[in-house]
Amino acid sequence: xxxxxxxxxxxxxxxxxxxxxxxxxxxxxxxxxxxxxxxxxxxxxxxxxxxxxxxxxxxxxxxxxxxxxxxxxxxxxxxxxxxxxxxxxxxxxxxxxxxxxxxxxxxxxxxxxxxxxxxxxxxxxxxxxxxxxxxxxxxxxxxxxxxxxxxxxxxxxxxxxxxxxxxxxxxxxxxxxxxxxxxxxxxxxxxxxxxxxxxxxxxxxxxxxxxxxxxxxxxxxxxxxxxxxxxxxxxxxxxxxxxxxxxxxxxxxxxxxxxxxxxxxxxxxxxxxxxxxxxxxxxxxx
Ligand SMILES: C[S@@+](CC[C@H](N)C(=O)[O-])C[C@H]1O[C@@H](n2cnc3c(N)ncnc32)[C@H](O)[C@@H]1O
Numbered sequence: 001x002x003x004x005x006x007x008x009x010x011x012x013x014x015x016x017x018x019x020x021x022x023x024x025x026x027x028x029x030x031x032x033x034x035x036x037x038x039x040x041x042x043x044x045x046x047x048x049x050x051x052x053x054x055x056x057x058x059x060x061x062x063x064x065x066x067x068x069x070x071x072x073x074x075x076x077x078x079x080x081x082x083x084x085x086x087x088x089x090x091x092x093x094x095x096x097x098x099x100x101x102x103x104x105x106x107x108x109x110x111x112x113x114x115x116x117x118x119x120x121x122x123x124x125x126x127x128x129x130x131x132x133x134x135x136x137x138x139x140x141x142x143x144x145x146x147x148x149x150x151x152x153x154x155x156x157x158x159x160x161x162x163x164x165x166x167x168x169x170x171x172x173x174x175x176x177x178x179x180x181x182x183x184x185x186x187x188x189x190x191x192x193x194x195x196x197x198x199x200x201x202x203x204x205x206x207x208x209x210x211x212x213x214x215x216x217x218x219x220x221x222x223x224x225x226x227x228x229x230x231x232x233x234x235x236x237x238x239x240x241x242x243x244x245x246x247x248x249x250x251x252x253x254x255x256x257x258x259x260x261x262x263x264x265x266x267x268x269x270x271x272x273x274x275x276x277x278x279x280x281x282x283x284x285x286x
Contacts, residue, residue, distance in 0.1 A: 004169035007054035011061030035114030037157035041147025120147035235278025
């Protein structure tokens with residue numbers, strides 16, 4: 001039985017970074033009429049209440065979306081942040097932050113008639129919630145299946161336009177090797193498809209090595225190169241060496257405008273979401 005429940009972490013600094021980039025990538029795909037397919041290999045429950053249950057207990061959102069929420073409407077906000085906050089507000093349907101959209105909900109908000117969602121979630125409870133939320137949406141398929149193994153069935157999309165999000169819990173160390181293999185498989189099947197991978201920043205060798213391995217794998221295989229953006233929020237782990245220091249996103253085949261847009265955004269994210277003097281950011285491309 002899987003132990004990880006994303007509700008504990010919904011809306012934390014890592015979700016903020018991942019979801020800002022997810023929104024930017026889907027907006028980019030929406031610049032053209034031709035439909036896209038968004039494959040979410042580890043979809044979670046789809047959306048989360050912040051007022052009850054696990055998210056309310058853990059309150060990780062307070063040091064993530066909670067710190068950014070008051071900035072809504074500021075005309076000087078970097079466009080990527082303004083767009084993300086507007087979508088979170090749209091999901092809430094009110095100016096009160098009571099719910100947080102997961103990656104499937106954000107993709108659903110940006111999905112047009114011609115676009116497809118392919119959502120995989122192994123946890124029976126989260127799968128049930130996701131299926132009841134999006135299972136009957138036209139163009140969407142929700143499956144209780146292994147997201148890594150599902151790539152061969154859904155890539156390349158018939159329109160050859162698409163985004164694959166690989167966002168595992170990394171509770172098992174095998175997720176690091178599986179993520180690397182999934183990037184290779186996605187690029188072998190669809191060399192110019194966009195792939196977005198979330199990576200935890202931990203005091204753990206596998207986590208530290210993953211960005212380098214992904215870059216090496218994308219080099220020469222991703223037709224439009226790669227981008228890696230890291231947001232560090234703190235410099236110390238707990239006494240046992242656990243704790244998220246920050247996180248990063250790796251994008252294969254990014255839009256050419258994304259790095260510049262992120263360089264405008266990351267100083268603000270580091271200032272608002274940083275928890276100690278180690279807070280900082282990196283954006284690199286290849
Ligand atoms: C980090 S959460 C996903 C969060 C979601 N992508 C979002 O941004 O809102 C990871 C999810 O993957 C699920 N999971 C773990 N292993 C999986 C696998 N092999 N295939 C599909 N889902 C899996 C977990 O149950 C968990 O809900």
